[in-house]
Structure formats: structure tokens, C-alpha cells
Amino acid sequence: MRHWWKLLGAVLVVGASITALRVPLAPALVHSSADRLAPGEQAFRITGYNTHFDQRVRPYVWLATDDAKFCATTVQVEGTGSLSATFDIPNGLGGQLAHLVVFSPTDGVLPLYDAVWTGDGGTPLPDRNCDVTPLAMKPFDFSFPNRSLLYETIRNLNFHVPMWFTMMLLQLVAVVYSVRTLRSNSLRDDDAALQAVNVSLLFAALGLITGSIWARATWGAWWTNDTKLNGAAVTTLIYLAYLVLRGSVPEPSKRARLAAIYNIFAFVLMLVFVMVLPRLTDSLHPGNGGNPAFSQYDLDDQLRLVFYPAVLGWMLVGTWAFTLKLRLSRLEHALDENDR
Amino acid sequence: MELREITGLLRMEFLLDLRQRAAWGGMLLYVVSAIYVCYLGVRGALPVPVWNALFWIILLFAAFNALVRSFQREDAGRQVYLYTLAGPRSVVLARTLYNALTMLVLSLLSLLFYVLFLGTDALGEAQVGQFVLVVALGGVGLAAVLTLISAIAARAGSGLGLMAILGFPVVLPMLLSVMRASKGALDGLPWSVNSTYVLWIVALDVLTVALAWLLFPYLWRD
Structure with missing residues (x-):
């Protein structure tokens, strides 16, 4: 069973997605x-x-x-x-x-x-107790937290955030292959970096779409000028520029080197942009400027029980997609060689 | 990599530019024309955020325009010659330094013309010393980021178009921090508040130069 992790990824993604859509929200006023x-x-x-x-x-x-x-x-x-x-x-x-x-x-x-x-100036609210008779504990229900503003959109956490995590994982893979390209001068490493970038762009697109829908539902706009969102936009632009750079250099070994250098340079600056800059500024997005991140939300173990498997599943599926793309591209190269 | 190498290369850059004075004239003319167009377009006092943003947009494009020449003016022959004379790391450090000096002068001159044409209304509550410092640091920062990009674009054999595409997303962290710091200076924030941003810009400069220093040798050899 060499392929157990692919199966695991698929099962986790399907399971977590279905659960994320079906679990009811906790009751709330x-x-x-x-x-x-x-x-x-x-x-x-x-x-x-x-x-x-x-x-x-x-x-x-x-x-x-x-x-x-x-x-x-x-x-x-x-x-x-x-x-x-x-x-x-x-x-x-x-x-x-x-x-x-x-x-x-x-x-x-x-x-x-x-x-x-209660209105301005006056006496505080008096105590008028009513006897709340302790009733039987409510039975345990599996439910997501029901927060004002978020309401049903809280389910999106299980889709939106895993997309970005998977994208970052694939970009990390790409940058590792870029470093290897510079050391080995091998076109195979360069091809691996390219395929990782290709798949990461798919996840960036999914992250942007899910995020945009979420932003419309909670903040009232498809896009806001916000450091986290700018970080997402810059990331996508960097990798599109990477593809343009590759397209404009015809010679393969030169292309490999230039692309690797740009990838490393841009990746480090992007990391700084996404990780450090938001901490210096205010943001609407969870995890910035006094906004709680999802993990601090009054500890919702039930949400986490779906969220972590979703993250792991999407990462495995993303890696799987990357290996498939890489195999495909190597087969294509082999075919080209045979034709010649 | 030696200090002598770097100073020698700096001197060479300087002499080259002295010989092609048209290039410098071109850069200045570009900035002045851009500022004049803005002057014709806006008429009247601009609110502080717009004044600030407009200035940085002009400076950003001026930086692209000025730095694209940095590696392009070398033909293959001179490149080989340089390669035999100096190590790649000396070359990239000298270039970055020279570009930083260029941008320092260019950004301060731009500020002068900008204030001349668009008025000083926005500077009413500003911490002027802080603002000038941020402008100088911002110019140097743009140069630090764009030097390596310009080298990549030159190696790829294309001009300003590719450089703009490659450079824009990479320069954004620097640009956003600089804009924020200069906005803070214009709003008259005390140094204790704004210094975070200024230090952050300096840190970003150092990081960028370190990256260029690390990566340039791979770009250099063919």
C-alpha cells in the first residue's frame, strides 16, 4: 500500500467537506x-x-x-x-x-x-431573581458555533483556510525544488518547481474565490483593502509573473536558472509580506490587529474536529495533484525525446 | 569580494554615467514630465492621502525607468570583461549601492519638483524631517529590490515590460510600508510611533540586499 496517503487524502477531503456542510449550527439568539x-x-x-x-x-x-x-x-x-x-x-x-x-x-x-x-445616567439595573430550576443537562449535539456576523458562513472555514495552507505547502515545495535547481542545474528539478507552482495557483484561485464569497457575506464586499487580502493578491501576482518570466526565455537551462532565482527571491519577500506586515497593521481579517484568529474562538473543539482533517486532507490531495502533474509532464518530455 | 573591488566598480559606474549624461537627463525629464502632468490634471490642493499616494506612484515608475538600464547597458563583451575582473558578489553590491545612490538623488529631486508644482498644503502638519528621511529610505529601498529584478529581466533579454511584471508584486511590500510611514510623517505622528515603520523599512532593505548577494552569482554565470 504505497498509495495509502492518497486514499487518506481523498477520504478526509470528502468526509470533511460533507461534514462541514451538514453539521448544524448551535442554537443562538x-x-x-x-x-x-x-x-x-x-x-x-x-x-x-x-x-x-x-x-x-x-x-x-x-x-x-x-x-x-x-x-x-x-x-x-x-x-x-x-x-x-x-x-x-x-x-x-x-x-x-x-x-x-x-x-x-x-x-x-x-x-x-x-x-x-438602559439609557444615559441613572441607577443600575436592580436584582430581581427568578428561580431557574436546574434542569437536566442538554444532550450533547455535534454542532458548529453560531457567531453573530458569521452565522452559517462559519462552515467556509473548512474550505477557505485549507486552500491557503495547501497553496503555501506547494509553494514551499516549489522553492525547495528551485534551490535544488540552482545547485544541480537539472531540468528535472526545474520542472518539478514549475508543476508545484501550477498546482499552487489552482489552490490560490480556490482560496480567492472562497474568501471573496465569505467577505461578501460577512463584510459586505467582494474585496476589501486589507493587508491579508493584499498578501493573497501579491502571492498570486508573483506566481503569475513567474510563469510570464518562464514564457519569455526560450533556452531551457537559462530559463531554469532565472525562474529559480526569481522564485526564491519572490518567495522570501512574499513570506515577509504575508507573515510580518499584517502584524504591524490593522486588519479585518481574523488573526490581525486585535481580531481573534479562529483558533482563539472560544475553543470550539467540534469545529476543530472537522477543520484539522480538512486541512490535512486538502494538503494530501494537493500533493497528489502535484505528483500527477509532474508524472504527466515527465511523460510528455519523454515522448518529445522519442519523436526526435 | 573586496572593498577595493566595490569602490573600483562604483567608480566605473559613475564614469560611465558621466559619459552618458543623456541617461540621467532622461530620468529627470521623466519625473518632471510626470509631475507636470499631475499638476495639469489635478488643479488645486490635494488631500493628504492622495498627495502621498500620487508621489509614490510617480516615484515607483521613475524607479522602474531608472533601474531598467542598470544591467541592460552591458553587451556580452563587457560582461565577460567584468567577469574576469571582479567577483559577482562585488558586482551586485556595487550595482545596488550605485542604484541606491541614484534613487536617493532622484527621489529627493522628485520631492523638490513635486512640492514646487503641487504645493506644500499637505505638509502643513507634517514632520518634515521625518518625511524627507522616509522618502530617502524609500528611494534606496526601491533600488535594493529592483536591482536583482533588473538583472533577471536583462538576462531574460527583455526590457521594461518584463521588469514591470516581475518587479511589481515583489516591490509591493516595500512600497506599502514606505507609503504608510510617509503617511504617518505627513500626519505628524511622533517619532516614537513612526520609527517602527522606518526600522521595518531598513530591515526590509537589509534582507533584500542579502538575498541579492546570495542569489546573484547563479544569475551571473552562463
Whole structure:
């Protein structure tokens, strides 16, 4: 079984992709009808996503600050993803942001952070406790985290990020072969570098497409002027320029050397650009300028359980594609030799 | 590689340029024309970010134009001659140094003409000393990155077109850092804040020169 890793790659990619698309999102609150507190009776309509409000036991709803818990007087369930909670708000509140919390027996504690503003200046929210009877633990469900802004697009993590990792792996392979080309002057090494670049460009294209769709969904634009995105664009441009350089030198051994030199030079500068520069500047992209990277997201082991296999699988499949391209190109060269 | 070799090569470059004064004149004329076209095009004061960006775009293209000659003016005969005289690493260091000097002068002259034509409104709150330092460093940085690219393009036997294609993505890290640093200087950021960028540009320069030093011998031999 010399080819076990190809099989493994294929199985991981197919398995991770299907899982990434099929696993449901965890239940969460997505909207509340009001975001300000007014004195007197006030009703909030709360919308949930993938929630189960209409179960046997009615959910509890409260407003929470750091030191107080203020419960709703009545809760009326309107459907699986919708309920209405009425609060009896005292006069003279102010100066606080409060979270809206729903406790539903099936879904657990669902917070909507900083959902309501109590208005300027005044007394803090008083404590009005309600007895939340501890209910049976909710059964373990395999689900992805449900974050505001991201929502269902969080699945894209399992496609978008592996593309870039695979691209970087292939570029590393290309640069290793370029160094070997300079030492050995062998056209075989040069050909290997070229094929690695070819496959890496495919993954760059996939990374750009998945990223662009994700950016449209979460940031509202297909492209933003952002260091990480500029890094992606520069990477793609560098390897396109590499292909242009190869195209403009007819003599094979000279082409091999020039291409190798450009590849090494550009790779190092690109690495600096992608790895160091974003840390000096702000960015919308996770992992920069105070934005949490996906790994810091409140530790979602369930997401990781799909993400790491996806990364490994795509890397194996990318390597497989590279070996296939290399074999094909060597066969073509051999055929050319025979013709002559 | 010796210091004597490098100074000798530098002297040679200088004498060559002294003999072909048209080349230098051409570079200057290119910059002045570009700035004059901008002057005709914009009319009136530019906001600071645009003023900054426009200046660097002009300087970027001037750098491409100035440095493309760097390795192209050699015919095969002189190359062989140089090869017998000096080591490749001395050649690339001397060339980089000479190009850096060229770009230093060119960028400061460009700044002069730019300010003359497009006004000093953008310099109102600027840390002028810092800005001039960044412009000088930026010119040197562009030269450092583009010297090796110019050598590759010359070896590939094509001119400005290929150099622009190869050079543009590689020069971007330098260009973006320089633009950010100069924007900071124009906005009047204190040195303690902006020095991060300036040091970063210097580090990038050193890295680029080291890479050129490492790779050039492979390019040199045929």
C-alpha cells in the first residue's frame, strides 16, 4: 500500500467537506425587537436560530449585567425560534449595557451580548431573581458555533483556510525544488518547481474565490483593502509573473536558472509580506490587529474536529495533484525525446 | 569580494554615467514630465492621502525607468570583461549601492519638483524631517529590490515590460510600508510611533540586499 496517503487524502477531503456542510449550527439568539429600556411594561420579541423554545418546559428570560440579574415577568413562546418576554422596568435606570439571556432546557443558556442599553445616567439595573430550576443537562449535539456576523458562513472555514495552507505547502515545495535547481542545474528539478507552482495557483484561485464569497457575506464586499487580502493578491501576482518570466526565455537551462532565482527571491519577500506586515497593521481579517484568529474562538473543539482533517486532507490531495502533474509532464518530455 | 573591488566598480559606474549624461537627463525629464502632468490634471490642493499616494506612484515608475538600464547597458563583451575582473558578489553590491545612490538623488529631486508644482498644503502638519528621511529610505529601498529584478529581466533579454511584471508584486511590500510611514510623517505622528515603520523599512532593505548577494552569482554565470 504505497498509495495509502492518497486514499487518506481523498477520504478526509470528502468526509470533511460533507461534514462541514451538514453539521448544524448551535442554537443562538440572533435578534431582539428592542435595544433600549423604557420604564413600565416592555415586551421584547426575541428571535433564535436553530433553537427549540416550544418544548415542554418554558424557557426563562432575563437581562444580565455584571452584578445583577433581572428576570422577565412573563414569557410567551411563539414558535421554535421566537418568543416574547415582558419586563416590568422600574423608573430611573441608566448608564448600562445589559445582555439578554434566554435559558431553554433543550438549548442551554443563550446570551445575546450587549443587547440593550438602559439609557444615559441613572441607577443600575436592580436584582430581581427568578428561580431557574436546574434542569437536566442538554444532550450533547455535534454542532458548529453560531457567531453573530458569521452565522452559517462559519462552515467556509473548512474550505477557505485549507486552500491557503495547501497553496503555501506547494509553494514551499516549489522553492525547495528551485534551490535544488540552482545547485544541480537539472531540468528535472526545474520542472518539478514549475508543476508545484501550477498546482499552487489552482489552490490560490480556490482560496480567492472562497474568501471573496465569505467577505461578501460577512463584510459586505467582494474585496476589501486589507493587508491579508493584499498578501493573497501579491502571492498570486508573483506566481503569475513567474510563469510570464518562464514564457519569455526560450533556452531551457537559462530559463531554469532565472525562474529559480526569481522564485526564491519572490518567495522570501512574499513570506515577509504575508507573515510580518499584517502584524504591524490593522486588519479585518481574523488573526490581525486585535481580531481573534479562529483558533482563539472560544475553543470550539467540534469545529476543530472537522477543520484539522480538512486541512490535512486538502494538503494530501494537493500533493497528489502535484505528483500527477509532474508524472504527466515527465511523460510528455519523454515522448518529445522519442519523436526526435 | 573586496572593498577595493566595490569602490573600483562604483567608480566605473559613475564614469560611465558621466559619459552618458543623456541617461540621467532622461530620468529627470521623466519625473518632471510626470509631475507636470499631475499638476495639469489635478488643479488645486490635494488631500493628504492622495498627495502621498500620487508621489509614490510617480516615484515607483521613475524607479522602474531608472533601474531598467542598470544591467541592460552591458553587451556580452563587457560582461565577460567584468567577469574576469571582479567577483559577482562585488558586482551586485556595487550595482545596488550605485542604484541606491541614484534613487536617493532622484527621489529627493522628485520631492523638490513635486512640492514646487503641487504645493506644500499637505505638509502643513507634517514632520518634515521625518518625511524627507522616509522618502530617502524609500528611494534606496526601491533600488535594493529592483536591482536583482533588473538583472533577471536583462538576462531574460527583455526590457521594461518584463521588469514591470516581475518587479511589481515583489516591490509591493516595500512600497506599502514606505507609503504608510510617509503617511504617518505627513500626519505628524511622533517619532516614537513612526520609527517602527522606518526600522521595518531598513530591515526590509537589509534582507533584500542579502538575498541579492546570495542569489546573484547563479544569475551571473552562463
